[in-house]
Amino acid sequence: MTTPDIQWYPGHISKAEKQLAEQLKLVDVVLEVRDARIPLSTHHPQVPQWVGSKSRVLVINRVDTILPPLRDRWHLWFQRQGETPYFTNAQDGTGVKAISKAAKEAGIALNQRRLDRGMRPRAVRAVVIGFPNVGKSALINRLVGRRVVESARRPGVTKQLRWVRISDELELLDAPGVIPSKLEDQEAALKLAICDDIGEAAYDNQRVAWAFVDLVKEVEEIAQGLISPNALRSRYKIDPRPITGEDYLHNFAESRYEGDVERAARQILNDFRKGLLGKIPLELPPE
Numbered sequence: 001m002t003t004p005d006i007q008w009y010p011g012h013i014s015k016a017e018k019q020l021a022e023q024l025k026l027v028d029v030v031l032e033v034r035d036a037r038i039p040l041s042t043h044h045p046q047v048p049q050w051v052g053s054k055s056r057v058l059v060i061n062r063v064d065t066i067l068p069p070l071r072d073r074w075h076l077w078f079q080r081q082g083e084t085p086y087f088t089n090a091q092d093g094t095g096v097k098a099i100s101k102a103a104k105e106a107g108i109a110l111n112q113r114r115l116d117r118g119m120r121p122r123a124v125r126a127v128v129i130g131f132p133n134v135g136k137s138a139l140i141n142r143l144v145g146r147r148v149v150e151s152a153r154r155p156g157v158t159k160q161l162r163w164v165r166i167s168d169e170l171e172l173l174d175a176p177g178v179i180p181s182k183l184e185d186q187e188a189a190l191k192l193a194i195c196d197d198i199g200e201a202a203y204d205n206q207r208v209a210w211a212f213v214d215l216v217k218e219v220e221e222i223a224q225g226l227i228s229p230n231a232l233r234s235r236y237k238i239d240p241r242p243i244t245g246e247d248y249l250h251n252f253a254e255s256r257y258e259g260d261v262e263r264a265a266r267q268i269l270n271d272f273r274k275g276l277l278g279k280i281p282l283e284l285p286p287e
Contacts, residue, residue: 228278
């Protein structure tokens with residue numbers, strides 16, 4: 001099957017990026033949120049430009065979707081890059097207190113400079129940025145301790161910038177998901193589609209589903225102990241190893257949905273996104 005490149009850049013994101021550029025002048029700390037299943041593909045290439053000389057806190061959300069040994073591998077890899085990753089699960093609050101503490105600590109130097117100039121201390125202003133559907137709004141709700149922004153497991157829920165006061169010490173700017181205006185890396189774009197981190201209108205479900213099967217086979221082969229074993233075979237009773245992802249999708253459609261390949265594709269993708277296939281990463285730390 002031939003399909004066009006995966007591209008998705010809704011109008012509200014374009015508008016929000018322009019507003020974000022203005023609001024960043026008021027921000028002291030940038031919280032960059034990524035998806036633990038694809039922490040490299042959910043890094044926006046413009047983040048260094050947006051951060052500039054500001055402090056940055058790297059948040060790897062959805063840590064519940066990967067196994068602890070892989071989390072430890074990523075932690076070590078990021079440290080070797082000179083970064084400190086904070087692993088969170090915004091759905092149940094795991095790791096969120098450490099994020100709040102890190103953001104406040106990043107503002108200590110700011111308020112010391114204000115005191116040195118004879119100015120009163122003020123709340124640290126932080127912005128939460130990242131790709132759509134990586135859990136930014138859920139993280140903010142956890143930081144506040146109540147539901148103050150809409151949160152859902154689908155891209156495009158937050159459509160405008162909004163300031164949220166966490167405490168006398170911290171204010172957060174909730175921004176819509178931001179993506180590059182053109183997705184140059186189509187392998188990364190495919191992973192974003194699999195994880196539902198870009199809009200469904202951007203891709204073909206069948207192509208993405210069979211690519212997912214091939215990707216799972218590849219990761220299982222090189223990452224034993226870092227991925228739930230035999231995930232596809234255990235759930236669907238079809239062994240993916242001797243066949244292509246495309247053949248697997250068609251075989252699954254025949255066995256379950258009377259040959260309805262589109263329905264089969266949606267089932268596989270939804271099962272992965274809901275965690276019903278186990279803990280399956282789509283990226284591993286580079287060697």
